[in-house]
Amino acid sequence: MKQLGIVGQSVKRSDGIGHVTGQTEYVDDVFYPGMLWLKMVRSPVSRGRIRRVDTSRAERLPGVTAVVTAKDVPNNWYTILCLIGIEPNDEPVLADEEVMYEGEPICAVVAETEDIAREAASLVKLEIDEQEPVLDVEYALTADAPAIKKWGNNTFMYDGMNHRRLRFGDVDRGFEEADHIVEGTYQMTPIEHVPMETHVCVVKPEPNGRLTIHSNTQALYFTMDNTAIILKVPSNRLRLVGGTVGGGFGGKVDVITEPVTSIAAMKTGRPVKWRWTREEEFRRSSVRGACKMEYRDGVMKDGRIVARKVRSIHDAGAYHRHSPYGVQKNMANLPGPYSIPNVWVDCYCVYTNRQPSSAMRGFAVTEATFAVEVQMDKIASVIGMDPWEIRMVNAYRNGHMRPVRKVVEDATLLETLKAAAQLVGHELPARVRDMHSDDYAGVAEPVQP
Amino acid sequence: MATQLATHIVTFQLNGRPHAVTVAPLTTLRTALREDLHLHATKAGCGQGGCGSCTVLLDNELVLSCLVPVTLVDGRSVTTLEGIGGPGRLHPLQEAFHDHFAAQCGYCTAGMIMAAKWLLDRNPNPTRAEIQMALAGNLCRCTGYVPIIEAIEDAARRMSKGVKR
Amino acid sequence: MSTTAFFVPRTVEQAIDLKREHGKNLVVLGGGTIVMGLVHDGLLFPKLAMSLARAGMSDVRRRDGWLEIGAATPIARLAALKGATTLERAAGMLGGPALRTLATAGGNLFAKAPYGDMCVPLLAMDAELEIAGAGRRYTVPLEQFLSRRSLKNDELVVSIHVPKAQGRGAYLKLGRRQANTPSVVAVAVQAVLDTNGKCTDVRIALGAAAPQAVRAKKAEAVLIGRRLEDATIKAAAESAQAECNPATDSLASAWYRREMVGVFVHRALDELGRST
Numbered sequence: 001m002k003q004l005g006i007v008g009q010s011v012k013r014s015d016g017i018g019h020v021t022g023q024t025e026y027v028d029d030v031f032y033p034g035m036l037w038l039k040m041v042r043s044p045v046s047r048g049r050i051r052r053v054d055t056s057r058a059e060r061l062p063g064v065t066a067v068v069t070a071k072d073v074p075n076n077w078y079t080i081l082c083l084i085g086i087e088p089n090d091e092p093v094l095a096d097e098e099v100m101y102e103g104e105p106i107c108a109v110v111a112e113t114e115d116i117a118r119e120a121a122s123l124v125k126l127e128i129d130e131q132e133p134v135l136d137v138e139y140a141l142t143a144d145a146p147a148i149k150k151w152g153n154n155t156f157m158y159d160g161m162n163h164r165r166l167r168f169g170d171v172d173r174g175f176e177e178a179d180h181i182v183e184g185t186y187q188m189t190p191i192e193h194v195p196m197e198t199h200v201c202v203v204k205p206e207p208n209g210r211l212t213i214h215s216n217t218q219a220l221y222f223t224m225d226n227t228a229i230i231l232k233v234p235s236n237r238l239r240l241v242g243g244t245v246g247g248g249f250g251g252k253v254d255v256i257t258e259p260v261t262s263i264a265a266m267k268t269g270r271p272v273k274w275r276w277t278r279e280e281e282f283r284r285s286s287v288r289g290a291c292k293m294e295y296r297d298g299v300m301k302d303g304r305i306v307a308r309k310v311r312s313i314h315d316a317g318a319y320h321r322h323s324p325y326g327v328q329k330n331m332a333n334l335p336g337p338y339s340i341p342n343v344w345v346d347c348y349c350v351y352t353n354r355q356p357s358s359a360m361r362g363f364a365v366t367e368a369t370f371a372v373e374v375q376m377d378k379i380a381s382v383i384g385m386d387p388w389e390i391r392m393v394n395a396y397r398n399g400h401m402r403p404v405r406k407v408v409e410d411a412t413l414l415e416t417l418k419a420a421a422q423l424v425g426h427e428l429p430a431r432v433r434d435m436h437s438d439d440y441a442g443v444a445e446p447v448q449p
Numbered sequence: 450m451a452t453q454l455a456t457h458i459v460t461f462q463l464n465g466r467p468h469a470v471t472v473a474p475l476t477t478l479r480t481a482l483r484e485d486l487h488l489h490a491t492k493a494g495c496g497q498g499g500c501g502s503c504t505v506l507l508d509n510e511l512v513l514s515c516l517v518p519v520t521l522v523d524g525r526s527v528t529t530l531e532g533i534g535g536p537g538r539l540h541p542l543q544e545a546f547h548d549h550f551a552a553q554c555g556y557c558t559a560g561m562i563m564a565a566k567w568l569l570d571r572n573p574n575p576t577r578a579e580i581q582m583a584l585a586g587n588l589c590r591c592t593g594y595v596p597i598i599e600a601i602e603d604a605a606r607r608m609s610k611g612v613k614r
Numbered sequence: 615m616s617t618t619a620f621f622v623p624r625t626v627e628q629a630i631d632l633k634r635e636h637g638k639n640l641v642v643l644g645g646g647t648i649v650m651g652l653v654h655d656g657l658l659f660p661k662l663a664m665s666l667a668r669a670g671m672s673d674v675r676r677r678d679g680w681l682e683i684g685a686a687t688p689i690a691r692l693a694a695l696k697g698a699t700t701l702e703r704a705a706g707m708l709g710g711p712a713l714r715t716l717a718t719a720g721g722n723l724f725a726k727a728p729y730g731d732m733c734v735p736l737l738a739m740d741a742e743l744e745i746a747g748a749g750r751r752y753t754v755p756l757e758q759f760l761s762r763r764s765l766k767n768d769e770l771v772v773s774i775h776v777p778k779a780q781g782r783g784a785y786l787k788l789g790r791r792q793a794n795t796p797s798v799v800a801v802a803v804q805a806v807l808d809t810n811g812k813c814t815d816v817r818i819a820l821g822a823a824a825p826q827a828v829r830a831k832k833a834e835a836v837l838i839g840r841r842l843e844d845a846t847i848k849a850a851a852e853s854a855q856a857e858c859n860p861a862t863d864s865l866a867s868a869w870y871r872r873e874m875v876g877v878f879v880h881r882a883l884d885e886l887g888r889s890t
Binding site for chain 2: 616617618619620622643645646647650651653654655660663665667668690709710711712713715716792793794
């Protein structure tokens with residue numbers, strides 16, 4: 001066989017020598033002469049109306065050079081997904097009228113040293129009229145709960161509906177046909193990414209009027225777009241410098257440090273660094289949202305799932321960020337990689353007065369996969385079938401129509417399961433042993449919409 | 450008594466050479482290394498002593514440089530990752546970390562290698578369990594601990610064979 | 615403005631003079647592992663700070679069968695003692711190696727639950743604290759100190775006095791990972807059994823089961839005069855579970871901590887019953 005150059009070879013990381021010698025440059029390693037430090041003043045309450053923000057004591061502290069409030073933000077909307085139609089805008093860059101979660105940014109202080117900035121932040125006096133927070137997704141969906149969104153409820157509106165729907169076949173008929181009904185409710189707590197490197201941003205105003213923005217974002221161009229929109233400047237005024245990210249996992253795709261740091265740099269005319277504390281990273285950065293998924297499946301004695309009905313509730317926290325998009329992905333994946341003729345899914349993207357959730361490794365697909373696969377084990381246990389067999393009997397094949405109206409073209413589930421069974425030494429039941437992705441024998445025929 | 454009022458000078462051996470920094474009271478060793486001496490291998494991960502990213506050797510003992518006021522380092526000896534080897538003259542631990550893909554994002558790497566060096570200086574032939582306990586204070590979130598432990602095992606083998614040190 | 619002075623006294627007397635002069639305005643660092651974390655999180659802004667690292671308080675001495683541990687002794691030194699006591703065991707399980715180099719025996723007395731593991735074996739061993747102020751020195755039982763943790767303006771804890779361990783000891787700690795973790799619960803037991811295996815003296819101490827380390831005195835009473843048999847151990851564990859007062863935090867719920875107090879007191883007594 002021909003010796004290939006790269007395929008099949010172990011290739012050393014191009015950044016490896018830098019990493020092991022400490023020479024790799026991360027954003028926190030960027031220092032400029034005269035660089036200032038920024039610290040954020042955040043809401044101490046989960047929900048309230050801001051009456052007054054008194055920065056006078058902070059401004060009097062020697063070494064403090066600027067304070068940045070909502071008034072300083074040219075377009076005070078954090079517009080992360082406006083480019084793909086996630087609207088209306090709901091999150092201010094800096095809160096001015098109300099706060100919607102504990103830790104929401106209200107104003108930034110900028111000082112000669114990190115110590116002074118930290119102390120100045122502690123001197124800002126906030127007067128906030130606390131309001132009843134909505135902290136539970138089920139409560140948020142009830143009529144008793146206060147509507148925390150300006151559009152009058154607590155959910156994202158998908159095409160005028162308060163949830164995202166998936167309808168395929170006739171689930172009621174499926175349940176009537178079924179030999180067994182298997183139900184299960186699956187929940188996940190919020191998960192924080194915990195990158196070893198917290199969010200860091202350094203912005204340097206250049207003599208030509210541009211801003212050089214060093215960011216450890218995972219999404220450099222996305223950051224440029226959104227920062228330009230918030231600053232109301234053309235994007236050619238911004239020079240984004242990315243580089244090595246000290247761990248991201250989806251936690252660094254929110255444009256959460258660059259706009260305010262840029263405003264501070266413009267206001268002071270000096271380079272500014274904002275490095276989040278570990279506590280901010282844990283408690284203030286976006287998390288993988290909590291999710292609750294309720295399954296009701298109709299199953300035949302031979303293992304075929306003939307109906308699947310799912311209600312999924314996703315805790316977006318206080319604002320959109322990436323959650324409405326994540327919920328859409330959750331919806332598409334709740335049926336699992338299985339051919340089920342009758343499917344009904346209702347997915348709710350619910351707002352609460354909690355830390356906003358956003359992207360994390362697979363958005364809400366991971367949540368769906370967790371729920372589906374635990375449910376598959378439960379079905380296997382209820383009908384007394386090998387858990388591998390139940391998956392292989394229902395596995396989608398090439399040519400099958402998925403409930404999201406996409407024809408499967410690249411199925412490898414059966415092949416993967418067979419290989420995995422071999423690796424762990426599991427003897428597959430005879431009837432599934434020879435199944436493959438282009439074979440429909442003994443299983444559901446390709447389903448047409 | 451050493452009363453350090455306002456800004457003062459601290460002198461210490463850093464990676465084998467004398468250095469001096471002028472610092473404000475309660476400035477940490479980590480800040481002095483990164484912001485005054487511009488040695489950036491040592492990272493700021495938490496400022497709480499919880500993650501190990503800022504781990505260095507102080508008089509050959511393992512410390513978290515984010516918790517040590519640099520004033521207390523006066524007259525002592527500090528070793529950072531930069532002090533044990535660099536590009537073109539890698540320490541066996543650095544070679545092994547590179548060979549075993551033990552540094553994915555690289556943010557925990559300096560602390561990991563310093564903790565490993567501290568261990569191998571005392572125990573040239575550690576068991577896997579001893580390596581795990583030596584790394585107990587160092588968190589990693591993307592590489593995974595297995596390649597890191599394997600790199601340290603390999604480095605121990607290389608060093609015991611008298612490969613350059 | 616930030617910190618204006620950082621004192622590094624060379625004797626206990628100098629340290630006490632500074633305490634007398636500056637009182638509560640002076641933030642005291644043992645190893646700095648608690649104070650510096652608060653500073654970095656913007657929760658503490660010391661105008662004046664003092665380190666005890668050079669004040670001659672970092673020795674461990676044996677005197678008349680007692681162990682005298684200087685308050686600034688690093689936890690790593692305690693972990694390396696060769697007396698096979700629960701004290702060394704607890705020290706070796708506290709934090710990671712780098713933290714143990716810095717954290718001190720005296721500083722750990724001031725750590726709030728779920729930190730402060732060292733108080734657990736120290737309580738079980740009935741330790742005393744030596745406190746020094748301007749022109750006076752006295753000792754106070756650790757248990758009494760923990761109930762208030764109040765020092766006068768000019769006072770410092772200068773050393774910890776541990777009597778020779780009587781009988782058998784056990785120390786168990788449950789964390790969320792196997793090392794470098796605060797405690798879900800920590801349990802230390804020191805017990806003396808007579809020739810018939812009956813318990814004549816026992817102290818059970820619990821960590822992370824109340825705002826500070828506490829004794830489980832009702833559980834101790836269950837054991838006195840009895841052999842460490844299954845039913846007795848079970849009754850003592852249930853008693854400890856009932857009398858503790860744990861908190862919910864990000865590590866564990868109060869409910870779970872209470873359950874684990876029962877489980878770990880049970881395990882510790884089992885271990886003592888088996889050891890010879």
